[in-house]
Amino acid sequence: MSEAINHPLNRKLRMALVGGAGAAFIGRVHATAAQLDSRAELVAGALSSNPEKSRAAAPSFGIAEDRAYGSISELIDAELALPADQRIDFVSIATPNFTHFGIAKASLEAGFNVLCDKPMTTNVPDADELVRIVRETGAVFALTHNYTGYPMIRQAREMIANGELGEIQAVRSNYIQGWMCGLKPDPNPPRGAWKTDPAKAGSGSLGDVGTHAYNLICYVTGLTATEVSANMRIYQPGGKLDDYGQATIAFGERQLGTITFSQISHGRLNDLTLEVDGTKASLLWRQEQPNELIVRKTGEATQIYERHPAAAYINDSCRAACRIAGGHPEGFFEAFANIYNAAFDDMVIRATGGTRAEANLYPNVLDGAKGVRFVEACQASNDERGGWKPLKERD
Ligand SMILES: NC(=O)c1ccc[n+]([C@@H]2O[C@H](COP(=O)([O-])OP(=O)(O)OC[C@H]3O[C@@H](n4cnc5c(N)ncnc54)[C@H](O)[C@@H]3O)[C@@H](O)[C@H]2O)c1
Structure with a gap:
């Protein structure tokens, strides 16, 4: 088996984080877990609902100024304008529950894969809509029920x-x-x-x-x-x-x-x-x-x-x-990273045109619904x- 990162993609996956600014809890966990195995790098973020706080928090996550965005819509527009070999591969959603749907929908429709925290949405119609969009786009969608x-x-x-x-x-x-x-x-x-x-x-x-x-x-x-x-x-x-x-x-x-x-x-x-x-x-x-x-x-x-x-x-x-x-002892971060790892396997297959298995090792959009x-x-x-x-x- 090849030693290359994310073979056959042979590069790190590029991550955007939404949420995590200030005293937030789980955004930092997402950033750490996603990068634990050196298969991804955090390159972009919309870290707060307040655009100034969002940009101000970016350096503490190692995000460069030009990719520190004020909102998810700004992030999506700017990332889509970048050449494909710089653009993000996936969006991690670590924001309050009521915002998950809009952020996930916009990210999926822009072609990005999504890692979303739980509960997936605050109502069933929104959850069903995400299931539909995931099926339609073929994007990878993992839900961080991290205990699995x-x-x-x-x-x-x-x-x-x-x-x-x-x-x-x-x-x-x-x-x-x-x-x-x-x-x-x-x-x-x-x-x-x-x-x-x-x-x-x-x-x-x-x-x-x-x-x-x-x-x-x-x-x-x-x-x-x-x-x-x-x-x-x-x-x-x-x-x-x-x-x-x-x-x-x-x-x-x-x-x-x-x-x-x-x-x-x-x-x-x-x-x-x-x-x-x-x-x-x-x-x-x-x-x-x-x-x-x-x-x-x-x-x-x-x-x-x-x-x-x-x-x-x-x-x-x-x-x-x-x-x-x-x-x-292995613990919370490693378990969280195992969800990311399994989702990365599918992202690599998607990006390289392979066929993904029906069953997922990670909780998926159907589990979210x-x-x-x-x-x-x-x-x-x-x-x-x-x-x-x-x-x-x-x-
Ligand atoms: N999987 C787990 O073990 C676990 C643990 C804790 C929380 N969670 C889930 O993670 C989510 C966040 O929880 P938390 O405890 O970190 O909340 P928090 O209040 O500590 O942090 C929320 C963060 O989101 C930012 N934010 C709010 N609206 C935003 C928007 N529209 N755009 C960008 N950023 C925005 C806030 O500025 C803040 O930085 C919740 O859905 C929660 O249920 C999961």
Whole structure:
């Protein structure tokens, strides 16, 4: 196999970042993860909704002045005017939820690939429109449900696909945070003011962390959800969006799943867990200890599978997602970079006229639409005190 970068394209992919200025959280993670494996370079950006702040932030991301833009429309116009061998290949969207649709649509229609943060949009028609545009343009679209990039999650996924757990019966995923505890209302927070505004966020803890749990369940088990019953609460004084909730998910007539999402649990940080019960074994993974996967079989000692790429018990999916030897912790950035890596593989194929596989290793636009449908179905169910709502798949 060739050692050239992005063979047979044989060059780095050129990235534009949207969002990330000031105290923003995830923009910096996108920039770091995308460049971790030297397959891409950040060359352009529209880093804030404020054009001056956007340009001012560019040097701290290594973006040259002439490609520091004031808005996404300015970015697209200027990039399209550049010769093809300088123009960006993809746009990474790290902005508030309500802006994802417009930025993604404009980027896709300009011919660029897109990496978008979750939730993909704030309503189902917008999500469906993105699915249509992605199909029409043939662009690569990846959604950063980044937990799917952890090596031990890939290990679990392959073990389940191979039948090592037997038939899957039940699955639980909880995403428990506590950052809202004791939060004083701040009219001008340094970041994330949009998160408590229903028009800008679309949902609260459900969209923010519940969608990660839902995506993780579907990604690891391969099950298709058919119905959901959800109940949510607003505990934060003056809050307008759910900050706690739980959803029961039916996967057809047999398998059952539950998700709890919280941002009001004292002292809890980013405690995302996944538990899967099969007829032969069960497993447990915890993102705060992501290099371990716990496997249990009745009557046998509990097994801890460590992320150790040289070990015989590690499967190919897991090994391919590892960068360093076991015992050296791999974490959030590396998992995020694994989403980028898989999307880069497809971008290279697109750019060189090859044929892409139907299935994606990364969460794609259909997964994004599924997540938005899940949010709307949970909200409709909550309005009816937990009434069951169908989770229709898009065609
Ligand atoms: N995948 C994950 O683990 C993860 C973690 C946190 C946040 N997120 C998602 O990432 C997105 C951003 O979240 P955040 O916590 O970084 O928010 P944030 O408030 O910290 O940062 C948002 C950034 O976007 C910029 N911005 C706003 N509107 C813009 C526009 N129209 N054009 C360009 N820039 C604009 C702001 O100036 C700011 O720099 C959200 O959709 C959120 O759900 C994902």
